[in-house]
Amino acid sequence: MKRPKLKKASKRLSCSKRYKIKKKVREHHRKLRKEAKKKGVSKRVKKDLGVPSSAPFKEEVLREAEQRKLQIEEEKERQRQANKEERAKKRKKEEAASNETGPQIQLDSFTVNLSQVIDASDVIIEVLDARDPQGSRCPQLEEAVLQREGNKKILLLLNKIDLVPKENLEKWIGFLQKEFPVVAFKASTLIQDKTLQAKKSRIVASNDILDKSRGVACFGSSCLSDLLMSFASKTQSEAKLKVGIVGFPNVGKSSLINSMKGVLACNAGVKRGITKSMQEVHISKNVKLIDSPGIVASPTNPPASMALRSLQVEEGQDSVLEAAQTLLKQCDKTQVMLQYNVPDYRNSLEFLTMLAKKRGYLQKGGVPDTQQAATTFLSDWTGAKLSYHCKVPGTHILPVYLMDSVVAEMQNGWNLKRLKAGNEETLNGVKFPNPASSISFISKGPTSGLLSVSEEQPDAANTVEEHNKEVTPDGGSANRQSFLEMRTKTQISKFL
Numbered sequence: 001m002k003r004p005k006l007k008k009a010s011k012r013l014s015c016s017k018r019y020k021i022k023k024k025v026r027e028h029h030r031k032l033r034k035e036a037k038k039k040g041v042s043k044r045v046k047k048d049l050g051v052p053s054s055a056p057f058k059e060e061v062l063r064e065a066e067q068r069k070l071q072i073e074e075e076k077e078r079q080r081q082a083n084k085e086e087r088a089k090k091r092k093k094e095e096a097a098s099n100e101t102g103p104q105i106q107l108d109s110f111t112v113n114l115s116q117v118i119d120a121s122d123v124i125i126e127v128l129d130a131r132d133p134q135g136s137r138c139p140q141l142e143e144a145v146l147q148r149e150g151n152k153k154i155l156l157l158l159n160k161i162d163l164v165p166k167e168n169l170e171k172w173i174g175f176l177q178k179e180f181p182v183v184a185f186k187a188s189t190l191i192q193d194k195t196l197q198a199k200k201s202r203i204v205a206s207n208d209i210l211d212k213s214r215g216v217a218c219f220g221s222s223c224l225s226d227l228l229m230s231f232a233s234k235t236q237s238e239a240k241l242k243v244g245i246v247g248f249p250n251v252g253k254s255s256l257i258n259s260m261k262g263v264l265a266c267n268a269g270v271k272r273g274i275t276k277s278m279q280e281v282h283i284s285k286n287v288k289l290i291d292s293p294g295i296v297a298s299p300t301n302p303p304a305s306m307a308l309r310s311l312q313v314e315e316g317q318d319s320v321l322e323a324a325q326t327l328l329k330q331c332d333k334t335q336v337m338l339q340y341n342v343p344d345y346r347n348s349l350e351f352l353t354m355l356a357k358k359r360g361y362l363q364k365g366g367v368p369d370t371q372q373a374a375t376t377f378l379s380d381w382t383g384a385k386l387s388y389h390c391k392v393p394g395t396h397i398l399p400v401y402l403m404d405s406v407v408a409e410m411q412n413g414w415n416l417k418r419l420k421a422g423n424e425e426t427l428n429g430v431k432f433p434n435p436a437s438s439i440s441f442i443s444k445g446p447t448s449g450l451l452s453v454s455e456e457q458p459d460a461a462n463t464v465e466e467h468n469k470e471v472t473p474d475g476g477s478a479n480r481q482s483f484l485e486m487r488t489k490t491q492i493s494k495f496l
């Protein structure tokens with residue numbers, strides 16, 4: 001059967017609609033004309049009339065015009081290239097200058113500030129990441145404090161205890177207590193601006209009761225303030241007790257101060273090196289805390305320590321990819337797979353590719369952005385969420401700079417009974433992760449720090465070498481080997 005032809009839709013419009021369209025078009029043209037007038041574009045481009053056919057030597061004139069046109073084009077192109085080269089040169093120069101001087105100046109200021117904090121303090125609290133306590137210790141810092149005049153005390157503070165299994169934490173406290181008094185702490189990670197907090201507290205008053213084990217709650221602050229205040233009342237007559245808060249970047253120094261103060265007094269965050277200068281915060285009548293920039297890790301450290309502790313990674317000097325790959329090698333693959341919920345992978349690059357796909361980090365054309373995945377992975381390891389822990393060494397050997405008499409002296413003056421009770425209370429309050437869901441990590445031992453970026457002292461290497469022998473009892477021969485090799489290659493520092 002023959003199909004009936006489809007009838008074309010009629011173009012007829014109602015008059016009102018037609019007039020409306022015409023009006024819109026007119027308005028649109030008027031608007032364009034107005035804009036062109038504003039920009040100073042003349043109404044009509046003058047038409048090139050060309051060479052009249054009656055003109056003599058028309059062909060030569062046209063050829064000459066064509067050649068001139070080409071010449072102008074060439075000249076323009078040459079100019080464009082020269083400008084491009086000039087800009088590239090300038091950019092390269094700027095980059096080189098910022099690479100050489102920028103970070104160097106910053107590192108200098110960091111070390112100067114740290115030295116000032118040590119000088120100004122009566123008590124030094126070395127903040128350690130409970131996930132890798134030994135790796136966040138700096139022997140050079142401890143030695144420098146002990147060598148300074150004024151009988152300065154050192155306290156070790158294990159922060160981020162909410163990210164390690166309880167049994168592991170208890171073992172670490174026992175291990176570290178053989179050297180210095182240890183305080184267990186969980187800083188509040190969600191302290192807000194004073195004004196914001198005041199507004200919020202009116203709305204949800206019991207928020208922290210509901211959310212005890214999460215970011216809002218802080219554990220150990222009353223124990224620490226009691227300890228400091230009782231020490232201050234014993235030792236200080238009039239002046240306030242000055243307590244320097246020191247440690248590697250991102251261990252939670254600023255969060256600790258904010259938690260003690262109860263308001264956002266210092267800037268804190270996942271990014272490394274947020275604190276750039278010293279800052280005093282008064283927490284009671286007789287105690288003030290001094291925040292300091294993170295200790296600058298020495299380039300002689302093993303790559304895994306650098307990946308966790310150095311500022312260079314943050315500043316883009318060290319490759320984020322390499323740092324993430326080094327870290328991956330230090331931990332149990334199955335646990336990483338479980339933690340990040342990814343299938344089995346052959347190498348670290350494959351893991352980062354899968355992580356990038358999972359988190360939706362894609363570049364143009366859907367290519368997985370492994371760089372971004374590595375950055376996220378690294379900030380997990382120094383940030384506030386990832387749970388991992390290190391094994392406590394079986395035997396304890398005192399570092400060379402610590403003798404029994406010094407250990408006894410360091411315990412002197414503190415109310416240790418109260419500290420023990422306070423730590424127990426803290427451990428009872430915190431909600432700890434299950435050991436099965438925490439990644440077990442192989443620590444590289446204490447991290448060398450630079451306390452001043454200047455010329456090398458020849459005998460400093462021996463001190464550190466000897467020290468490393470002592471403080472890594474659970475085996476770090478490869479570590480020590482690489483340390484010595486690197487030390488001979490790049491020596492830029494002097495250890496205090």
Ligand SMILES: Nc1nc2c(ncn2[C@@H]2O[C@H](COP(=O)(O)OP(=O)(O)OP(=O)(O)O)[C@@H](O)[C@H]2O)c(=O)[nH]1
Nearest residue numbers: 160187250251252253254255268269273274275384
């Ligand atoms: N889960 C948990 N996260 C914490 C704790 N303390 C600090 N953090 C997080 O660790 C990260 C680093 O904390 P900061 O206080 O900025 O560390 P910092 O040592 O002052 O860092 P710099 O300024 O770089 O030297 C932040 O994301 C904090 O939220 C803690 O007790 N538990």
